Amino acid sequence: MTAKPWTDAELESDAVSKKDLVTFLQDSATYEFLKDRKLYGKPAAITKSSKKPDLITAYTALFAQDAFxxxxxxxxxxxxxxxSSANVKDGAAAGGDAPKRVEDATPPEVPKYQKVVLKKGDGERKPKKGDTVIVFYTGTLPDGKVFDTNITGKKKPVGLRFKVGTGRVIKGxxxxxxxxxxxxKARLIIESEWAYGKKGTPDGKIPPNTDLTFEVELVSID
Known part of the structure; x- marks a missing residue:
């Protein structure tokens, strides 16, 4: 089951704003889900026009319907x-060629993580598979205990450098x-299947079947 980033109490409090909810929904939900609930559009406009109880209802429905x-x-x-799908349907209805069926097509995998944006980036470029990235991070267990980080101490932190999308790190x-x-900078709440799974880590810092939370900052993309 997909992990929720906020508890019911947090949702009802000032700790979670309308902007937080709109950002999370637009980062996570399908286009159809957002369109049906009039949540597709510029985030600032949606935030201004929406009521928080309605956003909480949409947030709850997202998990209930697994509409990620x-x-x-x-x-x-x-x-x-x-x-594109709508255009194909319209063409078929007008007498055009129907799309061919793809045998044994693999359905898209449902994401096993959630992302909460903590600080916006430059809005210009996202890394693609094979790009070299440098990140700062802090990882915590469900009880809040930090099990790994590269930003502690008095020295200037050294970012973790690796090629993204190539299996050098956990899938989440x-x-x-x-x-x-x-x-x-974002909070990634990663289910165990996309973290260290049934085995955990050999050193025992991460037990088997453990969901993890990381605060990650994408410093650079090469």
């Missing part, structure tokens, strides 16, 4: 795919980082 976009698919890409990182802009 495939990992790595942006909202713009989802909207373009929906428009690979997929989550490819949705971030340079300079963006």
């Amino acid at each position: 976009r495939p990992a790595g698919q942006s909202l713009d890409e989802a909207a373009a795919a929906a428009a 990182w690979d997929e989550g980082l490819m949705t971030m802009y340079k300079g963006e």
Whole structure:
């Protein structure tokens, strides 16, 4: 089951704003889900026109319906795919050739992580598979205990450098980082299947079947 970033109490409090909810929904939900609830559009406009109880209802429905976009698919890409699908249907209705069936097509994998944007990036570029990235990070267990970080101590932190999307890190990182802009800081809540799974880590710092939370800052993209 997909992990929720906020508890019911947090949702009802001032700790979670309308902007937080709109950002999370637009980062996570399918185009159809957002369109049906009039949540597709410029985030600032949606935030201004929406009531928080309605956003909480949409947030709850997102999990209940499991209406998440495939990992790595942006909202713009989802909207373009929906428009393309609509055009194909319109063409078939008008007498055009029906799309051919693809045998044994593999359905998109449901993301097993959630992202909450803590600081916006430059809005210009996201890393793609094979790009070299540098990140700062702090990882915590469900009880809040920090199990790993590269930003502690008095010395200037040294970012972790690796090629994203190539399996050098856990899948939740690979997929989550490819949705971030340079300079963006986000909280990634990663289910165990996209973290260290049934085995955990050999040193025992991460037990088997443990969901993890990371605060990750994408410092650079090469």
